[in-house]
Amino acid sequence: MNHRPEPQHAVQEFADAGFAGVRMRVTDERGSWVGSAGVSELGAGAPPPTDGRFWIGSSAKTFTAAPVLSLVAEGAIGLDDPVADRPPRS
Secondary structure: OOOOHHHHHHHHHHHHOOOOEEEEEEEEOOEEEEEEEEOOOOOOOOOOOOOOOOOOOOHHHHHHHHHHHHHHHHOOOOOOOOHHHOOOOO
16 A cells, blocks of 8 residues: 555545545546544544445445346336236346
């Protein structure tokens, strides 16, 4: 990983604005960079780890809704169709 003050400054601004913790990964023509700011858990002093897994919370709903609404627009499913009536897609 290379030294990148710009994205580190950006994650620090999020933490300073009130976010508990922020982790960011950048991969571009200059290589890869990963950094964090804030805390990994409210009430704790440890910074967010820059490796491993993390909870995305309510953001998962957006990642689920987007393809479902695309299937509705295509007519492949109805918005009110029960999920139990659909076989898994391969």
